Amino acid sequence: MIDDAEPAAVHAAGRPPTYTSWLRGRSDDDLAALFAARPDLMTPVPADIAALAARATSRPAVLRVLDQLDRFALQVLEGLLALGDDRLGSGVPGVGRARLAAALPAPAPLLDAALHRLRVLGVVWEDGERLRPVAVLRDILPQPAGLGPPLRALVAGRPAEWLNRLAAGLGLPTGYDGGAPADRVAAELSRPDRLGRLLAEAGDDARQVLDRLVWGPPRGTVSQAGRDVDAASAASPIDRLLARGLLVATDDHTVTLPREVGLHLRGGRLFRRIDAKPPSPTGPRHPPERVTQAAAGQAFTVIRAVAELLELWADDPPGVLRNGGLGVRDLRRSARVLDGDEAGTAVLVEAAHAAGLIAASAEVDGEWLPTPAFDLWLAAEPAWRWLRLAEAWLASTRVARLGGTKDARGRPRNVLGEGLDRRSAPEVRLDVLRTLAAAPEGTAPTTESVAERLAWARPRRQGPAFTDLVQAALAEAALLGLTGLGALAPHARALVAEVDGRTRGPSGNGGPAGHAAEPSGSAAVAALAPELPQPVDRVLIQGDLTAVAPGPLVPELARELALAADVESTGGATVYRFTDSSIRRALDAGRGGAELLDLLDRCSSTPLPQPLRYLVADVARRHGRLRVGTASSYLRCDEPAVLDELVNDRRAADLMLVRLAPTVVASRATRPVLLERLTDLGYHPVAEAVDGSLQLNRPESRRSARQPVGGELAEPAAPGPELRAAAVRAVRAGDEAATSARRPVTAPSADPPRSPTAATLAALGAAVSEGRRVWIGYLDAEGRASSRIVEPARVDGGYLTAYDATQAAVRRFAVHRITGVAEIGTAEPAS
Template identity: 70%
Template sequence: MIDDAGPAAHQGAGRPPTYTSWLRERSDAELDALLAARPDLLTPVPADIAALAARAASRPSVVRVLDQLHLFELQVLEGVVALGDERSGRSPHGVAPSALATAMAAPTDRFAAALDRLRATALVWEEEGRLRPVTALRDILPRPAGLGPPLRVLLSGRPLSQLDRLAADLGLPTGYGEGDPADRLSAALCSPDRVDALLDDAGPDARSVLDRLVWGPPDGTVSQARPDADIASAASPVERLLARGLLYVTGEHTVTLPREIALRLRGGRLFREAAPHPPELDGPQRSPLTVTRAAAGQAFTVIRYVEELVEHWAEDPPSVLRSGGLGVRDLRRSARLLDTDDTTAAVVIEAAHTAGLIAATSEVDGEWLPTGHYDVWRVTEPARRWALLASAWLGSTRVASLAGSTDARGRSRNVLGEGLDRRPAPEVRRDVLGVLAEAPEGTAPTRDSIAARLAWRRPRRQGRGFDELLDSTLAEAALLGLTGRDALAPHTRALLDETADGQTVAEAADSATVRALAAELPEPVDHILIQGDLTAIAPGPLVPSLARELALAADVESTGGATVYRFGESSIRRALDAGHGAADLIGLLERHSKTPLPQALRYLIADVARRHGRLRVGTASSYLRCDEPALLDELLGDRRADDLVLVRLAPTVVASRTTRPVLLDRLTELGYHPVPEAADGTMQLSRPDARRAEEHAPDGGLDSPPVPGPRLRAAAVRALRAGDEAATAARTPVAAPPNGPSRPSTAATLTALNRAAAQGQRVWIGYLDPEGRASSHIVEPQRVDGGFLTAYDATRDAVRRFTVHRITGVASLERDGA
């Protein structure tokens, strides 16, 4: 019931309470709690309490909050719906809390907590101490607690002949002489003594029929049901029940057990077993230290995976498929690069994309490249890098574990493509990790015990899709380092707390998540150990500057607790191409190596540097220039270079018909190691261009609106109170001029506003915005000039300007005590 009456109606004495009036009586703290529990009520902010009540009682909003209730809260709510149904015809409406507690047969503290949650979410309201559900629940929960409709509902609408026949068989007056026959029959059949007598009279075989319906579902199927059966002619057990009003025909082959009869057969209990407590979590025991180290080690591995993958994509970016996403070949190539399986590579790629580290340059013929955000992420401390990846995954709708599976049409789901979005994924992830957080310390809950706890926590969100998300969450959480040996890591507990209000770890200057993980990660080192076999060992994560320089001069050979790099001709040449000289490279290695630089490595660097850049490629179509004519003689005599069509122009210059890029690449393949030359004859040495994609806004995350912050909720409560005051305040309209229109003239409006500004009075105004929407405001006029009213608007808690010709009415407000 929504109360949208005007101000006069609100002042009427003896008016029965309504859902709106109950909300109006809530304190500011209670309204704040309501808006925190149901953030959809703030989108947009309702104009007043009546608008808030209408939205809170609407079916979409009620369904949304129902999905947040755990099993026992849902059972208590079903009890309110079943026992407080106003269609039963009983007066007063609703159910007393004590009667509901008796029917629930649950611990007092758990029952009180569940009832407080239902009141706080405004699913249940009170009228004279009795609990009543919002009207929308009648349609959303048509069979509360497995019970059928009330007797009054089943009796209404039936022919008078059937009602009179049933009344006669029960020894009751017929016709309308003593009131409505349906009300009379309903009251009689609600009597426990009469029900017991009718059950005994129907016989034990009829009682067995009811036993199959008593705990639900209340509907049964019969081959043939006669709604006109009477006690004298009833033959079968079902007909005997129909004749005594203990069962009713609701379809051609369907009979239904009334709610009151079922409750009597249940002994007054609503549920066979109430579920006030969640199922226990059981599983193998794990050492907390082992869990922490395992999760931290995996977190470090994920950081390295992302950096290695994105750096490789910066040099050799994969293409975007026409249908969007990443091709299977590119996925497998990435998995080989990371030395892992396709599923792990898919999770890493999706995590990097969700965190904004990679993006497509174009949806058509584009490439997957790092974004500018990656450059910032790369120089951030490792613990914060992981926290950014994990928080992005936690709020993402993408489920990477589904990559490679097929959809309903038989099409394969690609990484970074369509088909991997699951809107409930963020909520399921929080629920799963929340359950892991509830496990006793040292316990790694089994998958079945987690599923049982989630079935209690989210009873309305079960099914095949939910099981799929549960499995993917457990797998991805382990891959990303949120869990270790199937138990929740301490840094993940901190992450859940910090991101509970919708904030990201990046917004927290002093992050508990970063502190917890940083204590377990190895400190970055600025030194390496170079060995005689032309390898270098990094005994831990390298500082970013050294890691970038070493990645130019050496290739990664193996990873793990320590990373092994190998020096070779191609890697040394790569460093020289980037602008390093031989002396610079040797000096870099000597500064950062804890072991002496092997002579073999010095010789390798010197030999590659000696041959590097002796040939220089320019544009003629292209030309070769070399200070050593003998080297050009060798090249001209090399049959492998016949395709370059080389022509000698001078002892130190050779021209070619191929373009400069082709000539550079071909001579590099032949082992001559040329470098490009500028127009002034200098060598052009530079690092490869850092190609970056534009950052794109992340896809929508949570299916439900984010929880508003305390300041926003406080402002919304103030606006609701002010809007409600504007809608319900008693006011005296400004009189229209004699023989004028019913609406006050502009002159009368200006006079009233100027008087209020001079006397410092508050007034009510009706206003039409430019879109034609009408609204009410309580304002304190400051001045009126140029066709505008400048006033403090109590409804919006701000100073505003109103166009005078859009003001539809002005009224003075009654002062307190006037």
């Protein structure tokens, strides 16, 4: 026999169902929904259903699910845990829906929706008519609904003498003739009529003790809790409760209220209050049109500020700190340029980095520079530019407002540096926007109402860190133009709907946001575009040497005007001012005086003012009269009078000029020094090449060749439908390989004896000729064993070429690594 692997166990008739068998019975759509709701389960793809079940019920994976549940879903889950414990009187795990509904009175549609979500998430499964939570939840939530452990768990392991004394006090047989005393006691105290009589016997003063424990916590502290008492000798209320099993001592100082007693005292109810619906966010109302205008205005300010900041960094980039961040001085300088505060500038910088618009040119001695993506971003429509920034902010794990604070070691955190990542930041931002979207249009929810709703939506994540993230999300949403006057803008509502459509799985749980692939078809862009100022191709040039742009300029005109003028003020309109230096900057970039006047004449809504014409003509006349070359260096000018003036200028004495010819002057200064010094003196020289031609060029637009690095704690992207379907196929194929019944292939006897490898080749050759599938055991190059179901196509050269159903691909297998071959039979899969 050449099958080295044991056949998988066959599911025996009458075997109790398990979570694995329930998962195996789910449809492909159900498994795809599980992967959509819990992407961590398919990273990497499980080998089979058993591996998927083990991963889905592991403690870390279940804790991630619990953090996603709202308060009502948690109440439903705790109700299933409290009522479905197999240590209760019935001894049967799970609980029926009718029993749960009676103990958890809530509208039937809401209860069914919560149960459906828990099943989709895979933390609750069906055992016939009963609903059962996964076993690890018993350890994670040891006091469901504030109830203590079942009585059977409290008395397990207690001495037989103690159990017999308690049974005798309840009027029950002692000893082990009729079964375990613990089981008899637990069954007796599960009867409501019996509990009622015992409570009456204990007295009203004892009932007051129980009332303090009934709604949790179920434990109290008393002195000498483990003392020996019986019904006859009990004097105090605590003694009477201990003697009747209504309280159980768990150590020398602690007594615990059994779950059966707690449920009876609550009248069968699990919670005092059922929070089936989230609280509605409330706050002042504003006209919706004012909200839209305010948010759109801020969105326009953001895209203009980011463009201005990154243009500044392209010309004068800040350095990268040793820890990879942005220096405090550079942040302050950027804030002054944007006429804003450092906190707001930090948000814009982090958003631009998350959007891939800036990156460090190198890890050591690098500079923060725009990336090539910035040029594409500049050429796009304004509404899409805003969308790119907003989506990047939503998906980023970095919290800009942590910049400037200190970490646990006392080291400062820098913007763009380490220590600003928070794994839950994307989810908190999306939850905040969903909360704002739940308010009526134009309503600005108060911070308290937002916190109250989020406390319902994420009850397990409350705390100072969560509160800080919520406050940061509200402030940053206002800064980025998602809200106006505190209310969510229509384009932000559309963005939330789009993100939910891309990331929300069938469970109703949304994950981190993703980037929109194309601007076309975006509802957020369609909602924002009409509210933003449309690009204009005309400016108003005035006699005081200023130009007023009544809106955003088209990219071509914006570049030319930024070259020839300086921005003086921004706001509803941008004011540019023409100066000697700005005109000279355009001329240095290769623009001629006549060319510049023609451009301004074409883009001006009014006739070009005479002072501006004079300014351009005067600067152009003086520009380039002197030419600096490399001798060590020299000056050349076609007008000897200009050189006479320069040689006799006392301010140029440090240049040590020597007249070589009427039109040539030599200097001991190098060419760069000579150029800079003469420019300072107002002579405006230009450099010339060896052949005498002018060297006019605009400063190079510097870009970072490196791509931005994502957040340290960024979550993997949510899998798409195709990837989920492929994962389901792989898991099904792996499960078939692991559970199919296999009939070993016997090596034929011959003289001389055949080797196992020869028998393997014979079995595979027969499968090829007959066109049937076989099971193989295979060892990969690293020695890992796996089970495969393959359809052999060819065997030659020591390799098997076959379609591997486990990985849905055609692969080659080395025959010497095949540990066994077996024919596939049909049998009920193992649980």
